[in-house]
Amino acid sequence: MVRITDVMVPKWTYTMDRDDAGEGTRYRDFYKLPENTLDYVVVGTSHANYAINPMQIYEETGYTGYVLAGEQQNMSCSYYWIVEAEKRHNLKAVFVDVSSLIADSDSSSLILKELLAMKPSITKLHAIFDCSPDIDTVYSALFPLYNFHDRWTDLTRENYQGVDESGYYLRGSALRFYSSNEYASDEVGIRTTEKTVLGSDGTQSYSEAHMDISSDAAKDFEKIIVYCRENNIQLIPIKCPTRHWNSEWTKKINVYLSERDTNNIVDMLSQDSLTFDWDTDTHDNGYHLNYIGNSKASHWFAGYLKSMNVFTDHRDSNEIWNETADKYLNWERANLYDCMYPRQEIYKYLSDVADNTDKYIVLLMVYQDAESFYDPEMDGLFRRMGFENGIKPEAQKATVAIADSNGNTFIKESYRKEELLGSFVSDDGAEHSYRIVSSGSTSGKESILEVDGREYTCDFPGIDMAVIDRADGKVISRAAFGLDNKGTLCFEDHVPDGDAEDRLNRNTSSETARLENGVLVTRGNEKTLKFVSAANGCYVIKDIESGMVLTPENFGNTDGTSVTLQKESGLAAQQWTVFTDGDGNIRIMSLFADKYLSLDKQGNYVLTAEYGDESQCFELKN
Numbered sequence: 001m002v003r004i005t006d007v008m009v010p011k012w013t014y015t016m017d018r019d020d021a022g023e024g025t026r027y028r029d030f031y032k033l034p035e036n037t038l039d040y041v042v043v044g045t046s047h048a049n050y051a052i053n054p055m056q057i058y059e060e061t062g063y064t065g066y067v068l069a070g071e072q073q074n075m076s077c078s079y080y081w082i083v084e085a086e087k088r089h090n091l092k093a094v095f096v097d098v099s100s101l102i103a104d105s106d107s108s109s110l111i112l113k114e115l116l117a118m119k120p121s122i123t124k125l126h127a128i129f130d131c132s133p134d135i136d137t138v139y140s141a142l143f144p145l146y147n148f149h150d151r152w153t154d155l156t157r158e159n160y161q162g163v164d165e166s167g168y169y170l171r172g173s174a175l176r177f178y179s180s181n182e183y184a185s186d187e188v189g190i191r192t193t194e195k196t197v198l199g200s201d202g203t204q205s206y207s208e209a210h211m212d213i214s215s216d217a218a219k220d221f222e223k224i225i226v227y228c229r230e231n232n233i234q235l236i237p238i239k240c241p242t243r244h245w246n247s248e249w250t251k252k253i254n255v256y257l258s259e260r261d262t263n264n265i266v267d268m269l270s271q272d273s274l275t276f277d278w279d280t281d282t283h284d285n286g287y288h289l290n291y292i293g294n295s296k297a298s299h300w301f302a303g304y305l306k307s308m309n310v311f312t313d314h315r316d317s318n319e320i321w322n323e324t325a326d327k328y329l330n331w332e333r334a335n336l337y338d339c340m341y342p343r344q345e346i347y348k349y350l351s352d353v354a355d356n357t358d359k360y361i362v363l364l365m366v367y368q369d370a371e372s373f374y375d376p377e378m379d380g381l382f383r384r385m386g387f388e389n390g391i392k393p394e395a396q397k398a399t400v401a402i403a404d405s406n407g408n409t410f411i412k413e414s415y416r417k418e419e420l421l422g423s424f425v426s427d428d429g430a431e432h433s434y435r436i437v438s439s440g441s442t443s444g445k446e447s448i449l450e451v452d453g454r455e456y457t458c459d460f461p462g463i464d465m466a467v468i469d470r471a472d473g474k475v476i477s478r479a480a481f482g483l484d485n486k487g488t489l490c491f492e493d494h495v496p497d498g499d500a501e502d503r504l505n506r507n508t509s510s511e512t513a514r515l516e517n518g519v520l521v522t523r524g525n526e527k528t529l530k531f532v533s534a535a536n537g538c539y540v541i542k543d544i545e546s547g548m549v550l551t552p553e554n555f556g557n558t559d560g561t562s563v564t565l566q567k568e569s570g571l572a573a574q575q576w577t578v579f580t581d582g583d584g585n586i587r588i589m590s591l592f593a594d595k596y597l598s599l600d601k602q603g604n605y606v607l608t609a610e611y612g613d614e615s616q617c618f619e620l621k622n
Helices: 002-008 023-032 054-061 075-088 108-117 122-131 135-142 157-161 215-230 247-259 291-308 319-340 342-354 376-385 500-516
Strands: 040-043 065-067 093-097 196-198 204-207 234-239 360-367 398-404 410-414 418-425 431-438 448-451 462-469 475-483 489-494 519-521 529-533 539-543 549-552 563-566 576-580 586-590 596-599 605-608 619-621
Touching: 002 157, 023 108, 040 075, 054 065, 054 291, 054 319, 075 093, 075 108, 075 122, 075 215, 093 215, 108 122, 108 135, 122 135, 215 234, 234 247, 291 319, 319 342, 342 376, 342 475, 342 489, 342 500, 342 576, 342 586, 360 431, 360 448, 376 576, 398 418, 398 431, 410 418, 448 462, 475 500, 500 529, 539 576, 563 605
Parallel strands: 040 065, 040 093, 093 234
Antiparallel strands: 196 204, 360 398, 360 462, 398 410, 418 431, 431 448, 462 475, 475 489, 519 529, 519 619, 529 539, 539 549, 549 563, 576 586, 586 596, 596 605
8 A cells, every 4th residue: 555655646746847836846856865964954845945045055154054945835834844844853043934924725635745744653643633624635645545536547657657856956946947927917016016816707806915913823823922932943934036035915914913023024025135027036926936936035045154153164074965966066067058048059169169170071951940039249250160241041041161271161041941062081081972962941841961972961951061071071069049949049960979969068168278278358347357167167267366266246146236255165157268369368157147247447347238248258367
C-alpha cells in the first residue's frame, strides 16, 4: 500500500513552466537538510516564494534560511511548518508573510499539497485536523489513495521510477526567468485603491479595500506568537511585494499587531531603497515577482537580516551550502542566457566568431524572416566578420551569404528562393564544396546549409549560420537565432562533433587572455579595473585597489541605475558580458540587467539601454 500510494500521489515537482511552483520538491528538499543548519525560515503565501531567494542571501551574507511558504498557504499551515522547522533546527527568526490574515476561502487542493508533503509525526496529525477545511481533505491527507485512487490513467514512467530533483538549488524559492505585465485582470493594481466585486446579478458583494482580518487566521497567528516567544524565536511579520495588495489592509493588520505587542509589518513595497518596475520585474501581471524582482527583494532582505545582528556567516564552514551555492550560480547564469537575455548570448557568439575572422569561413542564410529582431549590435558584429555592409535582412526576403577572409565574400537577397553553390580551398590544400538554400516568408520553407555533402541546417526561422575552420575545412559550429511561435527571441548553438569544441575554446581563449591582461580605461573615472573571467564566458570587473566588483546599485535594472563597487558574491548581478562592436569599441553589458555599462557626465558608472553612445566605449590598456 505504501508503494502504491507513492506511485499514485502527484509529486508536484519544480519546473521552469508557468504553472508549476514545485511545492512537493520544496518540502522534500527541506527534509534533506542536516539538522540544526537553518538560521531562519519564511512562511506564508506564494508571494514569499517568489520574493525571497535563500541561495542569493547566502551568497551575500552566509546566513542559512528556507522558504516554507506555499500557494495560498493559510495561517494554520504556516504555524505547523514553523513547528516542523523548529523541531529540526535551532531557529533564530521566523518571517511570516501576512497575506493570509486577510483571508479568502481555503482551497482544499492547495492545502492538501502541504499536508501530504509533511513527514509522518504527531505534528502532522494535528496539522491534518487543524488545517483541513473539510472532511474530504482530512481523509485524503490520512489516506491519500482516497483522493488519488483513480489517477492511474495519468501515470508516467517518472511516477514509477521516482523524480530526479538533484537540480533544485533554491531552498524553497520559486524563480521565473521571463516578464509578463499584460494587465490581464482587474485585480492587479489594487494596492492603494478600492476594488468592488460584483455578483452575477450585478449587485455589489464586497469591496476588497474593506475586507477584515479573518478571525480564524488571527487565532492561528496568535498561536505563532506564543510558540515563537516560548522558543525564543524572533517573529517578524512581513509583506512580500505584490500589486495584489491594499494599503488599507496594512493599516488594519498593524493595529491588530500593536494590540498584541508584536512588531509591525516590514512592508517591502514601502522601502525607499527597493523600487520595482512592474513591466520587467513580474512574471504574471503583478501577482508575483520574477527573477529580476526576486533578486532586488532578496538583496534588500539580506541587508535587513544583517541589521538584526543575530545571524552567523557560515560561508567558511558549511560545505553543503557552499557546494549547492556553486551549482546555483551556474544554474542562474544559464537561465538568464537561455530565458531572459538570449541577445547577450548571440552578441557573445558573434563577437567570438568576429574575433577570429582570419581562422574562419562563415556561411549564412535567412530562413523565412529576420528583420523583426535584427539590431545595430548584430549588424556591427556581422560587419566585423567581413560582411562590409552588414546583413540588413528585409522582411520576407531570402538571403544567402558567405564571408571568407581571403576575399570571397558574397551576399544576395530576393523575394524568391535563393541557392548558392560554391567551393573553397582550406589551408591544408584540400578543396571543399558548399550549398546554401534560403527561403523567405513568401517563397517556401526550404533551408539548407551543406558542406562537403553533409547538412548543418538548424531549420530555425531566423538567421542560420555555419562556421568553418580554414585550417582543414571542418565545420566547428552551427548556430541559429530567431523568433519562436510566441515571438520570443531564441538562440541555438551546436558543436557538430570531434574536436570542434576544443578548437572553439582555443580560439576564444585568446580574447579572454587579452581582456584579463589589460586594464579598463574610462574617461573621467580614476578607478583601475580588471576583467576577471567567470563561467559561461562572463566576467567580473574588479577594482584592483579594493578588490570589490562593479554591481548595479540595489540590484537595479532600469536606465540610469548607478553601478557601485560591492563585495564579490558570484551572483549574476555582478557579472558582465563583453564584445567588440563594428568600430572596434569594447561594449560591456550587465548579465543581470541586459543593459550597457556607461559613464555619466560626472564620470560615474551607470546602466543604459541606448546603443552607440560614446559613454559606453571603453578601452583596454596593456
